Amino acid sequence: MAIISIGACQINSIVGDIAANCNKILDFIKKAADLGCDIAVTPELAVTGYPPEDLLHKRSFVDDQLGALEELVDRCKNLPIVAIIGHVSRNTEGAGRPGLLYNSASVICQGKLFGPSTKRLLPNYAVFDEVRYFESGGPNQPIYQIGGVRFSVAICEDIWQPEPIADLVVCGTQLVISLNASPFFSQRASSREAIVAKRVEENQIPLVYVNAVGGQDELVFDGGSFAIDHRGTLLSRAPQFKESLSVIELEVKESPNASEQEQNIKTPTGNKLIVVSGLQNTLSQNTLSQNTLSQETLPRQEAITAKSSSKVNEISKVLSVEEEIYQALVLGTKDYVEKNGFEEVVIGLSGGIDSALVSVIARDAIGPMRVHCVAMPSKYSSPGSLDDALDLSRSIGVELRVIPISDAHQIFSKMVESAEILSHPTDWPHEKTSPPPNRPSEQTSPPPNRPSEQTSPTPNRPSEQTSPTPNQVSQKFAPKTPSGLADENLQSRIRGVTLMLLSNQYGWLVLTTGNKSEIAVGYSTLYGDTAGGFAVIKDVPKTMVYRLCEFRNSLGEPVIPDSIINKAPTAELRADQRDDQSLPPYDLLDKLLDDYVNMNLSHEELVAKGFDDDVTRWFIQLVEKAEYKRRQSPPGVRVSEKAFGKDRRMPITNHYSN
Numbered sequence: 087m088a089i090i091s092i093g094a095c096q097i098n099s100i101v102g103d104i105a106a107n108c109n110k111i112l113d114f115i116k117k118a119a120d121l122g123c124d125i126a127v128t129p130e131l132a133v134t135g136y137p138p139e140d141l142l143h144k145r146s147f148v149d150d151q152l153g154a155l156e157e158l159v160d161r162c163k164n165l166p167i168v169a170i171i172g173h174v175s176r177n178t179e180g181a182g183r184p185g186l187l188y189n190s191a192s193v194i195c196q197g198k199l200f201g202p203s204t205k206r207l208l209p210n211y212a213v214f215d216e217v218r219y220f221e222s223g224g225p226n227q228p229i230y231q232i233g234g235v236r237f238s239v240a241i242c243e244d245i246w247q248p249e250p251i252a253d254l255v256v257c258g259t260q261l262v263i264s265l266n267a268s269p270f271f272s273q274r275a276s277s278r279e280a281i282v283a284k285r286v287e288e289n290q291i292p293l294v295y296v297n298a299v300g301g302q303d304e305l306v307f308d309g310g311s312f313a314i315d316h317r318g319t320l321l322s323r324a325p326q327f328k329e330s331l332s333v334i335e336l337e338v339k340e341s342p343n344a345s346e347q348e349q350n351i352k353t354p355t356g357n358k359l360i361v362v363s364g365l366q367n368t369l370s371q372n373t374l375s376q377n378t379l380s381q382e383t384l385p386r387q388e389a390i391t392a393k394s395s396s397k398v399n400e401i402s403k404v405l406s407v408e409e410e411i412y413q414a415l416v417l418g419t420k421d422y423v424e425k426n427g428f429e430e431v432v433i434g435l436s437g438g439i440d441s442a443l444v445s446v447i448a449r450d451a452i453g454p455m456r457v458h459c460v461a462m463p464s465k466y467s468s469p470g471s472l473d474d475a476l477d478l479s480r481s482i483g484v485e486l487r488v489i490p491i492s493d494a495h496q497i498f499s500k501m502v503e504s505a506e507i508l509s510h511p512t513d514w515p516h517e518k519t520s521p522p523p524n525r526p527s528e529q530t531s532p533p534p535n536r537p538s539e540q541t542s543p544t545p546n547r548p549s550e551q552t553s554p555t556p557n558q559v560s561q562k563f564a565p566k567t568p569s570g571l572a573d574e575n576l577q578s579r580i581r582g583v584t585l586m587l588l589s590n591q592y593g594w595l596v597l598t599t600g601n602k603s604e605i606a607v608g609y610s611t612l613y614g615d616t617a618g619g620f621a622v623i624k625d626v627p628k629t630m631v632y633r634l635c636e637f638r639n640s641l642g643e644p645v646i647p648d649s650i651i652n653k654a655p656t657a658e659l660r661a662d663q664r665d666d667q668s669l670p671p672y673d674l675l676d677k678l679l680d681d682y683v684n685m686n687l688s689h690e691e692l693v694a695k696g697f698d699d700d701v702t703r704w705f706i707q708l709v710e711k712a713e714y715k716r717r718q719s720p721p722g723v724r725v726s727e728k729a730f731g732k733d734r735r736m737p738i739t740n741h742y743s744n
Contacts, residue, residue, distance in 0.1 A: 087337040088235050090261070091398075093118030093126040093167075094311040094332040096324050098300030100425055101135030102147075104154045108133060111171065112161055114331055119167040121333050124232060126169045129267055129298035129307075130242050131189065133158075133173040136267035136298060136307075142187060142219045148174055155192070155199070163197025168232055170194075170239055172265045175202045177221050186221040191239045191265050193230055193360070200360050203227050205241035206250050213269060213305060213724070213732045216243075225253050228360045234340040237261035242268060245285055245293070255289045260339045262291060267298040270308035270414050271727045272407055275326065282314055292316045292336050299329055301421030304625075304721045304731060306414045310402075325402040327413040333398045408637035411630065411725045412447075415622060418723035420451035422620050423595055432594040434581055434615070435459035435479065435486065436658070437471030441599040442478050442650050443635055444622045448597055454483040458594060461488045462581045464495060466658045474650045481645045491580045498568075498576055505565040574659035578614030586617055595619045598720060603628040603672055605719065605730060606679050607705065608712030609665075616715065621722030625729040627679060628655070628672040670701060678705050684728045688744045706744075714738045 095114035099107045111128055118126035130136055133151050141147045155173050162169060175190040190202035204223025208216040229238050238259040244250040245264050254262060262285075268278060282293050292315045299309035311324040313334045324332040405413065423431060431448050435441045448457045461475045472488070479486035568576050585596045596618035600610050602625050610616050623631065635646045655665040655672070669675060678697060681687045682705070687695070692702045716730050717738060728734055 088233055088340045089335055090125070090233065090235055090338050091121075091123045092263070092294055092313070092334045092336070093121060093123035094294065094296045094313070094322070094324060094330075094334055095126055095128050095132075096297065096299050096309045096311050096328075096330045096332065097128055097132055098307075098329050098421070099129070099132050099135040099298065100300075101138055101302055102141060103135065104133060104151050107135060108154045108158050111169075112158060115162060115165060115167060115169045117331050118169075118333075119165045121331070123167060123333060125237075125263070126167055127263055127265065127294065127296045128170065128172050129296055130172045130191075130265040131174065131267060132171060132265075132298070135302065137213075137215075137302070137305075138174075139215070139219075142174065148176065148187065152176075159194050159199045160197060162194050168193060168195045170263060170265065172241070172267075173202075175204070187219060188223055189216065189220045189241055190223075191241055193239075200230070201228050201239070203239035203241065205244060207243040207247060209243045212728070225250075227254065229254070229257055229259055230360050235260055235338045237263055237338075240264045242266045245295070246281055248285070248288060251285050251289055251293075255291060260291055261336075262289075262293045264293060264295045266295060267307060269305045269724065270410075272411055272725055274727075275308065275310045275410070276404070278310070279312060279314075279320070279323075282312070283318055286314050286316065286318050290316055292321075292338060294334060294336075297324075299327065299417075301418040301425070301723070303422070304418075304724045304729065306418040306421075306723055306725075308410070308414060308417075313399075320401065322399045323401045326405060326410060327417045332400065335398050406637075408630075408633050411626070412634050412637055414725050415447050415626070415634075415723050416451045419447055419597070419620065419622050422721075423452055426595075428593070428595040428619075430456040430458060430592070430594045431597050432458045432460060432585055432588050432592075433597045434585055434599065435461050435475045436599075437461070437467075437474035437478075437650065438653075438655065439631055439635060439646075439650055440601050440623065442474075442646050443631055443638075444597055444599045445478060445484065446482055446638055446645055447622055449482045449484055457482075457484040458588070458592075459484055459486045460585065460588065461486060462491045462584055463488070464491050464577050464658070466577075466660055466663070468658065470649065470653070471658060474647055474653075477647045478645070478650065481647070489584055491577060491584065494580045494584075495577055498580065499573075503565050503567050507563075507565070574657070575611045575614060577659050578611035578657075579617075582611070582614045582617035589619075597622050598624075598722075600624060600719075601626050601628050601631050602726075602730070603669075603675050603679060605716060606683065606712065607669065607675070607708040608715050609669060610715060610719075612715050612718060616719045618720050621720045624719065624722030625725050627676040629676045670705075674701075675705070678702065682706060682709065683730075683734060684726065690744070710736070710740060710743075713740070 095118065097110055097114060111132055115126045131138065133155055151174055155171065158171065170191055170193055172191050175188045177186050177188060188202065189205035192199050192201035204227070205220065206223045208220055208222050210217040227238060229236050236258050238254040240250060240262050242265065251262055278295065282295050286293050292313065294313045296311045297309050298307040300307055308326045309324055309328065309330065310326045311332055313321045313336060315321050315336050321336055322332055322334045324330045431452065433441060433445050433448060435445055445457065445459055459479050461472055463472055476486060588594060589596050598616060598618035598621045600615055600621060601623050604610050605624055626634070632651065635651055639646055656663050678692065681692055681695065689702055689706055693699050713736050
């Protein structure tokens with residue numbers, strides 16, 4: 087058995103910042119070399135950042151990252167280490183669809199580039215669209231040899247099915263190194279370790295899993311890189327949610343040293359053996375550049391004692407559900423703010439639990455000096471809410487400014503009330519029009535199984551069958567003081583305008599405070615509390631909001647006052663308002679949300695599970711009708727397996743009902 091040392095470079099790349107990414111990659115490779123590692127491994131697409139999305143449709147972008155990769159090869163030529171780099175390559179050999187791209191990984195050694203290994207299985211579900219950009223790699227992947235050990239490179243999805251790894255093992259691979267950019271959702275880390283353990287059990291070889299870390303728009307990559315040996319034992323686990331370099335030492339079966347003749351043949355399945363280093367091995371033909379190397383060798387580095395006293399095969403703890411979600415929210419917020427060039431943020435702090443949690447997350451993400459909270463009380467705000475907002479801001483050490491909105495509320499109301507109607511639709515002649523050819527008239531043929539809007543107008547809405555008289559129009563739409571829902575939403579929109587004013591004035595990013603439960607049923611105001619640049623807890627159900635607050639308070643001195651946690655949820659947009667006057671209890675709402683959105687259960691299936699028929703029907707209608715609001719909401723951190731957005735793509739115009 088040979089012992090091989092691998093540096094798992096858990097890197098936080100920035101999509102599109104090719105130069106900075108390559109500089110960081112080089113720094114990690116140097117550190118791994120200093121620690122005596124034989125191989126340094128980056129995450130998937132470390133050069134471009136993941137996911138680059140439609141940047142891949144820009145030829146200049148692909149050219150630039152390939153040029154940067156060549157420069158990186160030259161910068162590594164004097165380093166005594168083999169490096170595996172995730173990048174984009176072009177299909178240059180005429181197989182498949184020439185000119186298209188591969189999600190690739192190449193090996194750097196002694197100033198030369200070998201490979202690439204190309205991703206075979208392209209995910210095209212949930213948040214992934216790789217079929218849109220990449221060609222699928224074939225089964226004939228390179229096999230490399232270092233110090234008598236043959237290893238192969240797999241990329242992310244290729245370990246989730248048995249075939250790609252089994253094919254490599256048949257060809258003589260004794261170690262698989264997997265490059266990944268696997269996004270976080272709750273308890274994802276345990277499922278990764280389970281699937282890798284299964285691949286190890288099937289093939290009796292060790293597997294090293296290197297994951298990306300960092301926030302990218304709504305995605306968070308949580309790291310947690312790990313290694314499992316050929317016996318199925320977990321050897322190493324990197325920490326989640328932060329960059330790290332983990333040194334992994336593992337035992338691997340040795341192959342007989344490849345002879346010069348062996349290097350120039352293919353394995354039985356056509357896989358080319360590329361010997362990148364060995365005690366008496368020469369380097370075979372480079373499949374990427376078609377260049378050859380002289381018979382220079384790279385002996386395996388002797389273990390050295392690092393000045394940084396870095397530990398080998400360290401196993402980080404498994405995080406609780408609350409801790410991993412909280413850390414994901416903090417990292418996602420921090421990277422969105424900083425990678426997009428914002429210095430500071432502003433939050434509407436109402437004294438409620440949602441805005442309290444967002445404020446604490448922001449403070450933990452970027453520090454208290456960069457967080458500005460604004461209380462905007464109205465005539466319906468309770469004195470306790472302002473007290474709670476003040477207590478929280480002092481507890482976490484952030485600025486709180488108070489901007490009452492009562493004057494603005496009155497001015498808007500008077501402005502609408504004093505409107506003068508100068509023209510009116512019936513002053514214009516009406517022409518009868520015919521429906522387009524080959525299309526049934528919507529006047530006479532409503533959609534199947536849907537009540538005709540001709541005969542069943544919605545409550546308080548005149549039938550569209552007849553033309554109202556001028557007097558009817560003037561009475562219905564006469565200027566009047568806003569009331570009811572219009573007045574409630576007006577207050578929310580005044581607050582949204584105020585926060586956006588501060589954003590424009592000072593360059594602050596507005597963080598919105600809506601949770602997933604409210605967003606699901608449309609319990610929010612478009613251009614009001616949804617107005618902002620980043621929605622921190624948009625994928626966090628209300629019940630989890632409470633759990634996260636309790637978790638954060640458990641870390642030391644409590645920072646979120648009990649009065650905030652214990653008060654009944656309320657928007658305070660009318661007298662004596664409470665959320666439970668408009669919504670069912672949140673524990674019930676969140677169970678419906680999980681089953682309907684995450685599990686895709688139908689109305690009948692939900693009722694069969696014991697949910698009330700009327701409540702279920704009402705809930706489904708609200709979720710589907712609120713799609714137009716969600717489309718206009720800012721991005722936010724994804725922490726569940728199915729978040730609103732890329733995970734769940736529903737049409738706004740949608741007449742289907744189950």
